[in-house]
Amino acid sequence: MLTQPTLLLNKAKCLANIERMANKARNANVVLRPHFKTHQSAEIGNWFKAHEVECITVSSIKMAVYFAQNGWTDITIAFPANIREWSTINELAAKINLNIVVESVETIKFLERHLTAPVGTYIKTDTGYGRTGIDAENYDGIQALLKELKTCKNLIFIGFLCHAGHTYNAGSKEDILQIMETSRQQLLALKTFMANDFPLIQISYGDTPSCSLSANYDGFDEIRPGNFVFYDTMQANLGSCSLDDIAVALACPVVSKHPERQEVVVHGGGVHLSKDYIIIDGQKYFGKAVTLEGNNWNCEQSLGSLAKVSQEHGIIKVPQEKFYQVNVGDMVAVLPVHSCLTANLMKRYLTTDGESIDMMR
């Protein structure tokens, strides 16, 4: 019996999510290099192998070490290379095919001086998200990086890597597809422009919203979505998935009810779900509460929205007609807003079949 906040995983939904993306990539003849930062689990990683996935993406060197220890031999760290970790990069690069991401001449120069094994190198290219990377239209800047890379023995230039994270801020499916299209055009223009000097440039493209909504991966050599393995209510709200595709839910004990404000208090807060949120109808939204029987949630039986979270508390706004369906001592399920952060906090999954699955610590 569940007694505490517990991260439930529906393996069948997760496997279906993996299969759907793997099939789309295969049909489009692009490599699926899934981002494993979402699940951070050796066992869940193994589920990709049935679809001949051999290359993966991670977001930190620590995560690369973990998956390398668990048998993965082709790993891209899709985060601007942290030059202070050069010795760990060397250790890893001596054992596996390791790819890193750079965006400055300083980083390239430093690593070339310190690396002792060849490392695949992408230039992080910004197609409008504005977080990291060199502007995809800044040809002078990109040429300066390429000029530097050309002199390197251990930094082996592969191509351009882009995360179109601004799809998360898009207002509609059409906007997401438009962002994908603009990114594609920018990356292809760049590739064409550089083709004389670098005829083998690869393009690595990522983000779950556009890779879910489109099957047109023309021009990309690989795609790097990650969140699709579980999805979440943020993705459902963007239209990237249905609620039924969401493969994780936090089981939460109901500890208190406040009929005067139609609120139910659960044990399930910022230390379980994270404090990430989206805005729906002008209100902060931290997740969707649905019914739970045993280890199985029913995404069609909504109980309300998670409207507030503090460290351990979650506050669910429950409509009048459902308020008396929920009692102190019940367990309810919360479909998280951001499954990557929820998984990272919970550090363990319990499948709906009762199997415990570990994660990186």
Add this chain to the structure above:
Amino acid sequence: MLTQPTLLLNKAKCLANIERMANKARNANVVLRPHFKTHQSAEIGNWFKAHEVECITVSSIKMAVYFAQNGWTDITIAFPANIREWSTINELAAKINLNIVVESVETIKFLERHLTAPVGTYIKTDTGYGRTGIDAENYDGIQALLKELKTCKNLIFIGFLCHAGHTYNAGSKEDILQIMETSRQQLLALKTFMANDFPLIQISYGDTPSCSLSANYDGFDEIRPGNFVFYDTMQANLGSCSLDDIAVALACPVVSKHPERQEVVVHGGGVHLSKDYIIIDGQKYFGKAVTLEGNNWNCEQSLGSLAKVSQEHGIIKVPQEKFYQVNVGDMVAVLPVHSCLTANLMKRYLTTDGESIDMMR
């Protein structure tokens, strides 16, 4: 040498924070029952013993088990009792003085049927925060709970417990002190009203902002602040502490610079700091970046504000005149917005003297 995001702890500042609060409580002749959810560490817990602290507060049964295993024998779980965990409550209550918090007749009835050892019981009383607890002015509701508690053999009524969490939303120090005063008056009125039937009612009051800003604990039997052990920029912004009192900082490697938007990208994001934020001048604020030399930060050498965080990235807005002080490969320190959530994510401290300190896992 620091290479990765690392949670630094200045032990001297932490000890000074503990001493200051312990002295205030002693001078006011109230018990300090500190909330250990902030540090979640057996070792840091031990630092309170020099001030004769014997009673502590935690926010979950799991945390109570951890601190009981580490020698604490008087623990209040300041979270509405989760009746599904009755068997763990029994195990704990057989070994230590355990106090729980109730706010409904259902919970009282259920626990009285299932408990096999006496458990101290507080009624959670809401003095205006509106998260949990029974409204402090709802005398009928409180009398219904008391009537039920009077029949109990194992739920031993102690008194009223209040967390005035609305101090965190206050606009000024005066507002915080006003909230404290209103809470005190409500709790004292309640105590007076019930004094004939319950002459020994205790009042347990919590929250770091008001316990820091005031030394007037009249009417309270104990205080339960927690965050003061480390403080953070949220508290500094409320005026509860100075920046120099903040005892933890996240060391972050600088991985990229974007002069065109005066942004520095660090490895230090939502999985390190949490996604909690405050609003300053209409902008989201996730922490304060300051200089770091070795393991020591200088809170007076500001580099800018942490303006955005994603899973692993932190984006620091650095003013023009300081932009060239920060280079790729440097480490900078981020004073977190919410140290409780940052500590919970990092799971380990490195003191500025180089000692590693573990936390609950």
